[in-house]
Amino acid sequence: xxxxxxxxxxWSLALLWVLPLLYAIWTAIHPPVYAARFDLFAPLTLExxxxxxxxxxxxxxxxxxxxxxxxxxxxxxxxxxxxAYAFVVFPFRGSDWLFxxxxxxxxxxxxxxxxxxxxxxxxxGLLDTIPAIALPYLASAFGIFLFRQAFKSVPRELDEAARMxxxxxxxxxxxxxxxxARSTYLAYGLVMVAYHWNNFLWPLIITNSVATRPITVGxxxxxxxxxGIDWPTxxxxxxxxxxxxxxxxxxxxxQFVQSFMRAGIR
Amino acid sequence: xxxxxxxxxxxxxAPAAVLLVVFTFYPTVATLIDALHSTPRGRRxxxxxxxxxxxxxxxxxxxxxxxxxxxxxxxxxIPASMGLxxxxxxxxxxxxxxxxxxxxxxxxxxxxxxxAVANIWMFFYAPDYGLIDQVLGLVGLGxxxxxxxxxxxxxxxxxxxxxxxxxxxxxxxxxxxxxxxPALLEAATLExxxxxxxxxxxxxxxxxxxxxxxxxxxVIEAFRxxxxxxxxxxxxxxxxTQLLLHYIYQVAFxxxxxxxxxxxxxxxxxxxxxxxxIQFGVLDKRxxxx
Numbered sequence: 380x381x382x383x384x385x386x387x388x389x390w391s392l393a394l395l396w397v398l399p400l401l402y403a404i405w406t407a408i409h410p411p412v413y414a415a416r417f418d419l420f421a422p423l424t425l426e427x428x429x430x431x432x433x434x435x436x437x438x439x440x441x442x443x444x445x446x447x448x449x450x451x452x453x454x455x456x457x458x459x460x461x462x463a464y465a466f467v468v469f470p471f472r473g474s475d476w477l478f479x480x481x482x483x484x485x486x487x488x489x490x491x492x493x494x495x496x497x498x499x500x501x502x503x504g505l506l507d508t509i510p511a512i513a514l515p516y517l518a519s520a521f522g523i524f525l526f527r528q529a530f531k532s533v534p535r536e537l538d539e540a541a542r543m544x545x546x547x548x549x550x551x552x553x554x555x556x557x558x559x560a561r562s563t564y565l566a567y568g569l570v571m572v573a574y575h576w577n578n579f580l581w582p583l584i585i586t587n588s589v590a591t592r593p594i595t596v597g598x599x600x601x602x603x604x605x606x607g608i609d610w611p612t613x614x615x616x617x618x619x620x621x622x623x624x625x626x627x628x629x630x631x632x633x634q635f636v637q638s639f640m641r642a643g644i645r
Numbered sequence: 646x647x648x649x650x651x652x653x654x655x656x657x658x659a660p661a662a663v664l665l666v667v668f669t670f671y672p673t674v675a676t677l678i679d680a681l682h683s684t685p686r687g688r689r690x691x692x693x694x695x696x697x698x699x700x701x702x703x704x705x706x707x708x709x710x711x712x713x714x715x716x717x718x719x720x721x722x723i724p725a726s727m728g729l730x731x732x733x734x735x736x737x738x739x740x741x742x743x744x745x746x747x748x749x750x751x752x753x754x755x756x757x758x759x760x761a762v763a764n765i766w767m768f769f770y771a772p773d774y775g776l777i778d779q780v781l782g783l784v785g786l787g788x789x790x791x792x793x794x795x796x797x798x799x800x801x802x803x804x805x806x807x808x809x810x811x812x813x814x815x816x817x818x819x820x821x822x823x824x825x826x827p828a829l830l831e832a833a834t835l836e837x838x839x840x841x842x843x844x845x846x847x848x849x850x851x852x853x854x855x856x857x858x859x860x861x862x863x864v865i866e867a868f869r870x871x872x873x874x875x876x877x878x879x880x881x882x883x884x885x886t887q888l889l890l891h892y893i894y895q896v897a898f899x900x901x902x903x904x905x906x907x908x909x910x911x912x913x914x915x916x917x918x919x920x921x922x923i924q925f926g927v928l929d930k931r932x933x934x935x
Contacts, residue, residue: 389736393750402776403765462661471651484669486917490869494897494906495672518664548653577758579872595760610768617764621757628756640820
């Protein structure tokens, strides 16, 4: 079959897909006068980035996001691992039914319940704290589901061998199940890092100070549809905020893509 | 009598169970109850109003618009992003040059925050400055504020959402395509099946479980993703981009009418429950699991 039209379609679509991003990059690395004028020899500058960095506490926002993501992913690993292990290795009467109940959280995401969850967090006295951003997401049905799948494929003989040596339930989990599910942990971890680095609505509602706001909420200051917007500043701020994840993605592209693939296979 | 397994399992399940009860099940039930009560204000506690909020809703033009908009939004985004995702996956899976780069181009929007995506597109759409308006200007149609006109604003948001989601869904299709045994396709070719027939008779049926998985995700996103509405239009102009979750957000956190917001949330929960039922009841039966 002729590959030329296929190549042509693929490459035009790919070009179309990166165009908005390239356009923003073009504006961010040129002086304001070149904002929307194409001149291949326009002088390059990093001045827009410097101006943004000095105008907004981006360093603090990055730190907040980093703390949030680390806290969320580690807690999810622990909580979902324990639950999945219980479902796979210690089934009891009603545990299948209980698992179905867990899956409800796949449909009813915390965002849908934000009015009530805001009230709950307020009652706990946790408004405007980083744990408050994380709490509704920690018992992730998706995580329990994925780890359950991974643990189910662990050979029973390994489990029994470890028990013969006198290992307790937690020791068996730690020595047999967790190491064999390593690739699932990587996959789930990367998907969750991307999800929580990018999460916006719930953090917007629950935070209201520089000390807790993640980068997405901090960036919102720049999105105002008004006349006379300083486009180079907006694009520079946007690119600055996505830079860490984008660079990490470009370096570990293969792992990222494979992780997302793995997370989707059931 | 509690079994040995249950004695070990419950402590392991406890952290997840507590969190699920506090942040999923309790709020779901509480939302249903709140929806039947007035909003407590100052010293006045919440009072039973029965279906009062729902009667208000029936006559609330903004709610109706948000509901219709959300249906249009979902009806366009779901097939568009899924169709594009399948096309992308087939392209990237075919023997084309530089497919790692092409795949990268499709996938990149997935890892950008929606709020950053909104900013990037805000510039892309901007009157006079944006690339789209500049191209329109070349043929004498410039000066459009695509996000500021009721006729185009929702479509402008739809394009952004499809742009963001298609590459994400592509990955799932790509994973499924790579699982199809080559022998199966070779057999079809030997039987004289052309590319179109191979796609329709072999590839698409084998992709059905993946299609269902993506469909559910797409539906959830169509009712959950409102970050760009908050960033770009705040539901305007003239409520032309008002979506259900965004309206809930406004009613709850701008007007502080939590009773009415709870009633609106019940509608959203109802939509999601309906979709879950359809998923388990109808679609599951039609899928050939391997």
